[in-house]
Amino acid sequence: MRPPGPFREGFFRSPIRGPVLTGILGSILLVLTAIVALTGFLSHIAYMPDLPGNAIVPKDRDFPLTFDWPTSPSWLYALTQGLHTNVGLVVIPFVLAKLWSVFPRLFVWPPAKSPAQAIERLSIALLVSSTIFQLATGVANAQYWYPFKFNFVVAHYYGAIVFVAALAIHVIVKMPMVLRVYKDREWIKPIRQDLDEPTISRRGVIAFAGAGALTLLLGNVGQSIGGPLRKTALFAPRRDSGFPVNKTARQAGITPAMVGDDYQLVLRAGQRVTSLTREDLLALPQHTARLPIACVEGWSTTQEWTGVRLSDLRRRAGASEDATVLVQSLQEAGVLRRASLSADQLGADDAMLALKVNGEDLSLDHGYPARIIVPALPGVHNTKWVAQMDFNREART
Numbered sequence: 001m002r003p004p005g006p007f008r009e010g011f012f013r014s015p016i017r018g019p020v021l022t023g024i025l026g027s028i029l030l031v032l033t034a035i036v037a038l039t040g041f042l043s044h045i046a047y048m049p050d051l052p053g054n055a056i057v058p059k060d061r062d063f064p065l066t067f068d069w070p071t072s073p074s075w076l077y078a079l080t081q082g083l084h085t086n087v088g089l090v091v092i093p094f095v096l097a098k099l100w101s102v103f104p105r106l107f108v109w110p111p112a113k114s115p116a117q118a119i120e121r122l123s124i125a126l127l128v129s130s131t132i133f134q135l136a137t138g139v140a141n142a143q144y145w146y147p148f149k150f151n152f153v154v155a156h157y158y159g160a161i162v163f164v165a166a167l168a169i170h171v172i173v174k175m176p177m178v179l180r181v182y183k184d185r186e187w188i189k190p191i192r193q194d195l196d197e198p199t200i201s202r203r204g205v206i207a208f209a210g211a212g213a214l215t216l217l218l219g220n221v222g223q224s225i226g227g228p229l230r231k232t233a234l235f236a237p238r239r240d241s242g243f244p245v246n247k248t249a250r251q252a253g254i255t256p257a258m259v260g261d262d263y264q265l266v267l268r269a270g271q272r273v274t275s276l277t278r279e280d281l282l283a284l285p286q287h288t289a290r291l292p293i294a295c296v297e298g299w300s301t302t303q304e305w306t307g308v309r310l311s312d313l314r315r316r317a318g319a320s321e322d323a324t325v326l327v328q329s330l331q332e333a334g335v336l337r338r339a340s341l342s343a344d345q346l347g348a349d350d351a352m353l354a355l356k357v358n359g360e361d362l363s364l365d366h367g368y369p370a371r372i373i374v375p376a377l378p379g380v381h382n383t384k385w386v387a388q389m390d391f392n393r394e395a396r397t
């Protein structure tokens, strides 16, 4: 017995639904989601999860492919993460259009004619739910809105694995159908003529989704490029700030007393401990470079930083050139209070412990007395309010 309502044949009447529209939207989405997935996994790799304190998910379950994230060009992470977040937004209207195009399939009766078809439909359920989950959590994170209780990065990472697996099955199953659409050049043929005029053409649906995508892109891309264009990013939180603060000193529990005259940077290498006041740091050779901070949320800002090269600090600490370093912040709680850097990142010419920005002392919110700035490093590892640096040769886990 066929249930009533949408389960009845002929309930959905739009003549433009069908393999042509769905196939074209699917091909557009395949290219876009491939960029988003690739840059997402690159972001995971850029965190260098095999260094102490950097792992996002338990080590034995980590992404199997990894390599040392380069330090040049300095805008590399701004580019990959800018692509991830902006193309991720562009995907949304096309996903909605595609869901609309296949919506009647939700009500096919019987739900599955064979066990194989049941598995295929289950993979689509996973694909749709992981797509919605990834887009929703990604947008919420970029808007600093955390209505969910789980850890965003961990959930978004596992969601990506489900998405890629479900997408692979979907592409294999549907590819013959999509290829047929292109081979028969069906998209240039008119919609069945025996039907009433549709209210919108297939091209109209795609153009409508495209216009939505363009709107989202224009409302966001300015914050990825940074500089004066940041103001144009209408959908970006805090777009009025030319040099945004991710977390203020107050939010991180940093008080002026903690960074006053008693402040000392502690360097450790084996048994050797070196303490440096901010005065001592300023007396060391200073280096200046224009480098971006590129945040996982997709914004970036390029400033002129001045401070002590990390390679000079490594030498002063008495650590060898193959040492990695665990940087710890004065901040007492929170997942961002410590992060490790690789030997290459420590050795990069422009990598520094910044004391000044644009010729002036760092503000408390930007990490006074001293913060890490390394070219092409994800923003989250540019630790602010640095208290301690542990150089360790056997640090790789």
Ligand SMILES: Nc1nc2c(c(=O)[nH]1)N[C@H]1C(S)=C(S)[C@@H](COP(=O)(O)O)O[C@H]1N2
Pocket: 243, 244, 245, 246, 247, 252, 293, 294, 295, 296, 329, 330, 331, 336, 337, 365, 366, 367, 379, 380, 381, 382, 383, 384, 385
């Ligand atoms: N100690 C500490 N360092 C930190 C953070 C933090 O919350 N605590 N936030 C990080 C993140 S996510 C980013 S994007 C940059 C932002 O730097 P800014 O606030 O100076 O723009 O600082 C990083 N360093």
Ligand SMILES: [Mo]
Pocket: 246, 294, 295, 296, 297, 379, 380
């Ligand atoms: Mo960030």
